[in-house]
Amino acid sequence: MRCPRCGHEAAAQDKFCSECGRFLRDASVDQRLLLALVHMREGRSREARNELERLLDAEPEHAMANHCLGAMYFHQGMLDRAIECYQKAIAAAPTFILAQYDLGVAWYHRGNMNEAAKAYRRCLEADKNYNAAHYRLALCLFHSGELDAALEHFERAVLLTPEYLMARYHIGVVHERRGDLARAEQEFNRSREESVSEVSSLYHLALIYRSRGEIAKAEEILKRAHDFGLKNAAASKT
Secondary structure, three states, rough: EEEOOOOEEEEOOEEEEEOOOEOOOHHHHHHHHHHHHHHHHHHHHHHHHHHHHHHHOOOOOOHHHHHHHHHHHHOOOOHHHHHHHHHHHHOOOOHHHHHHHHHHHHHHHHHHHHHHHHHHHHHHHHOOOOHHHHHHHHHHHHHHOOHHHHHHHHHHHHHOOOOOHHHHHHHHHHHOOOOOOHHHHHHHHHHHHOOOHHHHHHHHHHHHHHHHOOOOHHHHHHHHHHHHHHHHHHHHHH
């Protein structure tokens, strides 16, 4: 963007010319973004989308607007359009790490583990301690059969955020796949401290006990999983 007053080359996101102070952007652009954010917060998806689309008609490279519209498309199941918006946001603001992360999530749900992994790696280039990116990258590597690399990133996620027990659950799955059942048992017992993974962890523990011939113990674990599932189902109806 070039300042019409002094000719200074400004960045696309600059509101004012750093040389002469001239206002460079239409004030309605920011007003539309604020209005869209209010609509999104209050659940008016159609109105939010309309404001964002009008904003982007005026300023196609607006990073935040592209990211917000991408998030709306994602939640509506329009993954290809979401990916396109996230890519535009990143092109306008290469250090926009949240857009990069959300791009990875969209590619993951699109079933493209390779592109998703690339996005998460770029997140980690910007912030090596981004625990969610470590976890998501590990999932991509796991689904691609790269168990050693997946384990490295699952363990990094747990190291950064010890309460992130879903990562610990997946560490157990990796060890189970590699045949280290003692380590897998240890990780599943830790992960089931969190209810979100309780049933899955119990199921894997039952398989381990059954493989050892501990049938009674396996059946007892499966019953606990069944009872836990019924309890959750009842709770969801209240």
